[in-house]
Amino acid sequence: MTEQEKTIRTTCPYCGVGCGVLATRHPDGTVTVAGDPKHPSNFGRLCSKGSALGETLSLDDRLLYPEIDGERANWNDALDLVARNFQDAIREHGPDSVAFYVSGQILTEDYYVANKLMKGFIGSANIDTNSRLCMASSVAGHRRAFGSDTVPGTYEDLELADLVVLVGSNLAWCHPVLFQRLEAAKAANPALRVVVVDPRKTATCAIADLHLQLKPDTDVALFNGLLAFLAEAFVVNDSYVNRFTQGLEKAVEAAGPCEIGQIAENTGLSRQDIALFYKMFARTEKTVTVYSQGVNQSVVGTDKVNSIVNTHLATGRIGKPGMGPFSVTGQPNAMGGREVGGLANMLAGHMALENAEHRGIVQDFWQSPVVADRPGLKAVELFKAVREGRIKALWIMATSPVDSLPDADGVAEALETCPFVVVSEVTRAADTVPYANVLLPAAAWGEKDGTVTNSERRISRQRAFLELPGEVRPDWWHLSEVARRMGFAGAFSFEGPAAIFREHAALSGYRNEGSRDFDIGAYRDVTNAAFDALEPFQWPQPAGMLPADTRFFAGGGFFTESGKGQFVPVVFKAPRQTERRYPFSLNTGRIRDQWHTMTRTGKTPRLTAHFAEPFAELNPIDAEKLGIDPADLVTVKSSYGAVVVRALLTDRVVPGEVFVPMHWTDQLASKARIDAVMAPETDPHSGQPGSKFTPVAVAKA
Ligand code: SF4
Numbered sequence: 001m002t003e004q005e006k007t008i009r010t011t012c013p014y015c016g017v018g019c020g021v022l023a024t025r026h027p028d029g030t031v032t033v034a035g036d037p038k039h040p041s042n043f044g045r046l047c048s049k050g051s052a053l054g055e056t057l058s059l060d061d062r063l064l065y066p067e068i069d070g071e072r073a074n075w076n077d078a079l080d081l082v083a084r085n086f087q088d089a090i091r092e093h094g095p096d097s098v099a100f101y102v103s104g105q106i107l108t109e110d111y112y113v114a115n116k117l118m119k120g121f122i123g124s125a126n127i128d129t130n131s132r133l134c135m136a137s138s139v140a141g142h143r144r145a146f147g148s149d150t151v152p153g154t155y156e157d158l159e160l161a162d163l164v165v166l167v168g169s170n171l172a173w174c175h176p177v178l179f180q181r182l183e184a185a186k187a188a189n190p191a192l193r194v195v196v197v198d199p200r201k202t203a204t205c206a207i208a209d210l211h212l213q214l215k216p217d218t219d220v221a222l223f224n225g226l227l228a229f230l231a232e233a234f235v236v237n238d239s240y241v242n243r244f245t246q247g248l249e250k251a252v253e254a255a256g257p258c259e260i261g262q263i264a265e266n267t268g269l270s271r272q273d274i275a276l277f278y279k280m281f282a283r284t285e286k287t288v289t290v291y292s293q294g295v296n297q298s299v300v301g302t303d304k305v306n307s308i309v310n311t312h313l314a315t316g317r318i319g320k321p322g323m324g325p326f327s328v329t330g331q332p333n334a335m336g337g338r339e340v341g342g343l344a345n346m347l348a349g350h351m352a353l354e355n356a357e358h359r360g361i362v363q364d365f366w367q368s369p370v371v372a373d374r375p376g377l378k379a380v381e382l383f384k385a386v387r388e389g390r391i392k393a394l395w396i397m398a399t400s401p402v403d404s405l406p407d408a409d410g411v412a413e414a415l416e417t418c419p420f421v422v423v424s425e426v427t428r429a430a431d432t433v434p435y436a437n438v439l440l441p442a443a444a445w446g447e448k449d450g451t452v453t454n455s456e457r458r459i460s461r462q463r464a465f466l467e468l469p470g471e472v473r474p475d476w477w478h479l480s481e482v483a484r485r486m487g488f489a490g491a492f493s494f495e496g497p498a499a500i501f502r503e504h505a506a507l508s509g510y511r512n513e514g515s516r517d518f519d520i521g522a523y524r525d526v527t528n529a530a531f532d533a534l535e536p537f538q539w540p541q542p543a544g545m546l547p548a549d550t551r552f553f554a555g556g557g558f559f560t561e562s563g564k565g566q567f568v569p570v571v572f573k574a575p576r577q578t579e580r581r582y583p584f585s586l587n588t589g590r591i592r593d594q595w596h597t598m599t600r601t602g603k604t605p606r607l608t609a610h611f612a613e614p615f616a617e618l619n620p621i622d623a624e625k626l627g628i629d630p631a632d633l634v635t636v637k638s639s640y641g642a643v644v645v646r647a648l649l650t651d652r653v654v655p656g657e658v659f660v661p662m663h664w665t666d667q668l669a670s671k672a673r674i675d676a677v678m679a680p681e682t683d684p685h686s687g688q689p690g691s692k693f694t695p696v697a698v699a700k701a
Contacts, residue, residue, distance in 0.1 A: 008465040009036055011452055012050040013105065013445040014595045016329030017041060017177045018454025019050055020536065023446065023465050031057055031446070031465070039536055041155060041458055047176030048593050048607065053445070055604035057466070061429045063441040064470025075471065078438050079478075082395070083485035085420040085437075089392035090122060095372075099126035099382055099391050102342060103398035104134060104331030105596075107450030107462060109500040110475035111333070112340040113492065114397070115348055117479055118376075119341065120368035121488045125353060125376030126391075128344040130399040131334040132379040136686035137296040138327035139338060139346075141305025144568050144685075145313070147560030148517040149338055149350055152552040153288065153324035154456045154538065159185040160322030163284035165195045167219060167308065168294015168692075172203035173592040175292070175328050175455075183207055193284070195277055197222065198294060200587065200617075200659060201652045212277060213654065214267040216585055216693050217298055217575035221266035222274070223307035224255035224572055229278040230314050232258050240316025244556035247567035251310050254569035266572065281311070286322035293330060293589065297692050299576070302685035306568035313565050319554035328455045335453035339518055339539075340504060344376035345687075349508040350518035365510045366491065378687030379405060380680050387414035395422040397475055398442065400430040403597050403665045406678035406689045407640045424478050427599045431665050431673070443474040445600070450476075450497040451534070457550075459520070460536040476500060498531035509543050517552065517559050575693070576681075578656070582638060582695035584622075587659045588674050589692075594663040602668065614645040614672040617659040618698065623649045626698060633701035636660060638694050641676035644701045658698055662691075 007024040020039020024032050031054040037044035066078035089097045100118050102111065111129075118127040142149045158164055159181060171179040186192045186207055196208040197219065205211045214222060230236055231252045241248050258278075264271045281287060289312065295304045309325045317323035329335055341348040351358035353375055363371040377385050383405060385391050394415075402412040415421055415435035423436035426444040433439065446466040453459050468474075476494065483492035494500050502524055509521020521543035526534070538550045558565045578585055593610035595601045602608060616636050618628065628634055634647045636658060645660060653659050664672035679694040 006465070008463050009461070010463040010465065011332070011460040012046070012053065013332050013462070014049050015175055016331055016334060016455040017175050018332060018452060018458060018460055019046055019177050020460060021046070021050060021053065023054070025465055030054065039460070041454055041456065041536070042177045045177045045180050049595055049601055052601070052604045052607050055606070056600040057446055058603060059469055061427045061599070062444070062469060063425055063428055063439060064472060065441060066471065067439040069437060078440060079481045079485055082422050082438055083482045085393045086482070087486055089420070093392055095122050095124035096126055096376070097391060098122060098124065098393045099377065099395070101379065101382060101394065101396045101399065101401060102127065102129045102337070104129060104131045104334040104337055105398040106333065106475050107448055107452060107497070108333060108336035108340060108504065109450040109497040110397070110479070111337045111342045112348070112500050112504045113476045113479040113494070115341045116366060117483045117488070117492070119347065119372040120362065120366045120370070121483065121486070121491065123370035123372055125344050125372035125374065126382065127342065127376060128379045128382055129337055129342050130379070130404060131331060131337050132343065132688055133297070133404060133691065134293065134330040135296060135327070135334045135338070136343065136378070136688040137298065137301025137683055138291070138305055139343065140302040140686035141309060142327070144302070144306055145309045145566050146553065146558050147566070150517045150552050150559070151327055151455065151457055152319040153326050154550050155181065157288050157322050157324055157326065158182050158290070161286045161288040162191050162322070163193045163195070163280055163287040165197065165281070165287065165289040166204060167197040167289060167291040169290055169292035169328065170198070170202040170204050170589065171290065172206065174330070174590050176592070178328065179204065193280060195280065199654070199657065203592070210273065210277060210280070212269055212273055214269050215575065216587065216657070217300055218267040219295060219304045220300060220307045220570055221263055221572040222269070223304070223311055224570060225258050225260070225263040225274065226278055226281060227252060227307070227310050227314060228255045228258035230282060230311060233282055235282045236314050237316035241314060244558070245313050245565040245567060246562060247569070248314060250569045251567035254571050266574070285317065287317055288322065288324055288326055290326045290328055292328050294692060296688055297690060299681050299683050299690040300573065301683045301688050301690070303570045307570045310567050310570070313567055319551040333452040335455065335457065336451065336459070339453060344378050350516055361511050362507070365507050368491065380682050380687065380689055383411045383414050386418050389417065391418060393420040394418050395424070396432060397424040398426070400432040400597050400665070402431045402435070403673055404662070404675055406675055406680040406691065408673050408675040409641050410680070424475055429599045429667050430597060431667060440478050441470065441472045442478070443468055443472050447472065448474055451501060456538065458536050458538045461534050496528070498526065498528045501531055502526055512542070514542070578695040582697050584656060584658045584696045584698050586636065586638065586677060586694040586696040587657060587692045588662045588678065589659065591661045591663065594661070596663065597665045598663050598668060611661070614643070614661060614664040614669055615648040616645045616698065617648050617650050617653045619651060619653050619655045619657070620649045621655045622698070623647060626700065628700050635699050635701045636677060636696050638677045638679065638696045640679060642671065643674055643677055644671045658696065
């Protein structure tokens with residue numbers, strides 16, 4: 001390495017694996033990246049997206065200056081205008097007439113400031129996030145079972161297990177480094193079995209000993225049947241259940257008897273495969289069940305989560321090496337956002353909005369004039385409120401809802417009619433940008449500084465290694481400056497991310513004597529230099545208790561009122577059906593080499609080479625019936641909207657189903673925003689949209 005070259009330890013900005021990255025800046029301005037061998041989540045591994053990060057740092061589409069109504073403006077005028085419009089709306093229509101819609105892409109420090117401003121100073125809980133589209137069902141399921149949003153295990157558990165069940169998770173494409181770890185563990189341990197539960201034959205099936213290709217949204221039937229099987233075969237861990245849990249009988253009663261024939265009919269699986277899976281699960285003590293968006297993105301997502309968690313509570317396989325239910329998050333900081341209360345139904349520090357004592361703790365700590373005392377609007381209902389004129393001022397940060405929310409055309413119409421829209425963004429290539437009255441240029445990966453939390457509760461530093469270009473500023477600064485102009489200068493006088501992290505850590509430990517799961521009080525006095533040097537660590541780390549136990553619930557200690565883990569009775573309901581006009585079931589998701597709306601991954605040819613254009617996976621049997629040949633253009637249409645994409649004929653999907661990736665925007669390809677086709681139906685507990693099922697019609701374009 002030459003003298004001018006400098007290597008910085010940072011974290012990948014893409015998926016929830018949260019890999020450590022070494023970014024080296026060279027004298028010619030180029031940046032190369034490598035996996036950080038010292039990071040305990042990836043040990044030097046990277047996937048295709050992470051290893052291409054250095055090729056995605058160009059400024060060609062960047063927003064470099066604030067804009068008001070499409071014209072360049074100075075920061076003072078832009079921030080004054082934002083503060084004035086929010087204040088006017090609050091004065092005339094009350095605090096619930098304004099809202100923030102933020103993102104799992106922003107850092108924990110940005111999230112903390114946004115949440116503090118909205119819930120503690122504006123006095124509304126109208127702050128929701130695109131994590132609602134990603135994780136909300138797991139959050140709701142965790143809170144029902146554990147009394148807190150706690151992931152009990154750690155990545156190492158996948159390597160220590162003898163059975164890994166992957167439910168609704170294409171780990172190979174969506175969490176590739178975790179998949180690499182599992183692949184290596186399977187090679188090293190021939191006894192390790194992998195079961196994939198997924199309606200689609202994904203790349204993850206390459207390492208599956210058993211693929212359960214069930215009908216969409218029938219997971220509850222499969223896991224209720226498993227719970228009944230465990231009860232009937234006396235595999236229940238009575239000692240764990242009696243000491244540490246409540247409600248097994250009611251959950252077993254709700255599950256009904258283990259009638260394999262009925263389960264086969266409900267799920268579309270063969271009796272043999274169901275029986276084989278149940279026996280494997282029953283006989284394997286070291287079992288981890290990993291679940292992701294196929295579970296969460298469903299109108300019965302929370303019930304799916306609890307049907308899985310019930311089976312682990314019943315066997316006592318939770319929080320022990322190689323055992324547990326394990327939710328893997330989609331985004332780089334979905335967990336960090338949850339830690340600071342970045343959802344419309346949560347408070348900071350994993351405290352509960354509906355709990356008066358928790359509200360008192362937060363308000364006292366913040367010394368704030370008010371604290372929101374009822375849940376705000378969740379993502380889909382928030383944009384419905386915008387459309388109905390109930391939201392007068394909206395601030396969107398680091399996400400493009402006109403691309404990513406269901407009924408995306410309806411979201412675009414909502415933004416058109418909203419009296420005042422602020423967008424904090426990195427790029428002009430987001431379809432939401434044209435709807436902004438005020439555009440605020442935000443710092444991107446490589447320029448930002450702060451922390452993120454990955455799926456195993458590991459907090460890592462994202463460090464800056466590039467100067468802020470133009471007049472770009474980080475999101476926490478945008479928010480603090482507006483807060484200051486709204487009259488809250490004292491509470492928002494942060495000098496930088498270290499100061500915000502200290503406050504966040506202090507709040508997590510405030511009046512928390514083990515009564516809440518999230519506690520990083522050990523870091524409440526961290527100096528700026530120590531924050532700069534912060535090594536990745538897993539929470540909890542309460543003050544005076546280093547290092548922490550990295551697993552939860554092996555010996556009870558749940559965060560429910562009774563201190564016991566709760567079985568949740570879950571009743572299987574037959575999934576929604578397709579219709580005569582719309583006979584196909586639409587499934588959406590990620591592809592291996594792209595991230596969200598491709599504003600970064602789309603910049604490098606080696607990533608776009610994987611799939612150069614949007615497509616619809618169709619079974620050849622359906623294609624023949626519809627007269628569709630390979631690579632034909634096809635229309636995929638619902639009652640909400642339509643896309644025109646290339647047909648990809650494959651047996652990865654079964655007849656009657658169609659899969660379309662979520663990444664393409666209007667700026668990338670005409671008529672390829674699949675979220676414009678998706679129905680805005682949500683889970684009643686979590687508010688998460690069912691992004692894996694919309695009835696659609698498919699025809700040659
Ligand atoms: Fe980044 Fe996820 Fe790939 Fe790791 S697995 S390099 S976090 S995209």
